[in-house]
Amino acid sequence: MTDADPLLSLHSVSTHYGAIQVLRDVDVEIRRGEVVCLLGGNASGKTTLLKTILGYVVPTRGQVLLEGRAITGLPTQRLVGLGLSMVPENRRLFKRMTVRENLELGCYLRRDTDEVEQDYERVFTLFPRVRQRLGQRAGTLSGGEQQMVAMARALMARPKVLLMDEPSMGLAPVLVEQNFEIIREINQQGTTIFVVEQNATMALSIADRGYVLQTGRIVLADSAEHLLANPRMRQAYLGEL
Structure with missing residues (x-):
């Protein structure tokens, strides 16, 4: 495996809760050393995507891979041992x-x-x-x-990939800023980070790349810089894409 290969990836992942489809053909790649953010409003499927990575939910289609190895459906304890660690909402x-x-x-x-x-x-x-x-x-x-x-x-847990679910939730604005500075420092020390967040501006300020999830689909994927400047970001959050 080279540094250019994804450390963690989802390929055509679809997830259901019973008859309700929550994720639809989701493709995400996180490379070693990156901060990648997943953005989206309420009920967009962000937390379900994290649960799918961690084995709490088994996808009905597609695969989750860590270092090129399929980990879909493995128990959560096994995934922690393989290098995934979570800061929950x-x-x-x-x-x-x-x-x-x-x-x-x-x-x-x-x-x-x-x-x-x-x-x-x-x-x-x-x-x-x-x-x-x-x-x-x-x-x-x-x-x-x-x-x-x-x-x-x-x-x-000394994770290969640190997963974070809404790290700004419930914190005062000054603490949110401090929190994201620490996330940046953790990454600079060598930890790859995948952060799920509603605060798009703050998340993109520390990220290398980002994805925007809307009603279970990835509707935008680009560098953090380009996403910050993209007027379609606002459309995505307002549900117009």
Whole structure:
């Protein structure tokens, strides 16, 4: 596999919930070292696409590939072991557990103890507040602190691809900006990132490329720069494409 080959890709993926089709022939490629964003309004199918990648939903047609290998339908735990890690919408921390215990869950499949310790130091450097809150129950943290812990927990799996679902949701504007700066820094340290987001301007400001999903179909795909300048972006969000 070369750097030009997709690290993670979806080929002609269609997904149904019963008789309802949610994704329609979706093609997405994420190459090693990129930040790629998936944009779209409510009910466009963005979260279903992430669930399909992670094995929560099995596509009715098409394939998901990681490093050229078909991973469609594999159980989620197996996919985490292969290199996928998720920062879910609304953080989804174990609120009665401490911050330290949440981080430990992020690396529970790993056996490389020395490198795990290195990754603890890495996330504490990225998120100094997390180190300060290690003994505190996750449910007592502010929304911004919970987002830091959710990102740190996902990074403790040392993922090949970090998946993020609506990282700006529920955060004050100043925290959204800080959050996306940290996402950019994580990428610059070598982690490939696929971020699903409604805040198109913020997501495209840190992304290399982007896709726009509307009613389960990819309607636009281009470089982040070109998408920002494309008047059809507004049409896509208003449902006119």
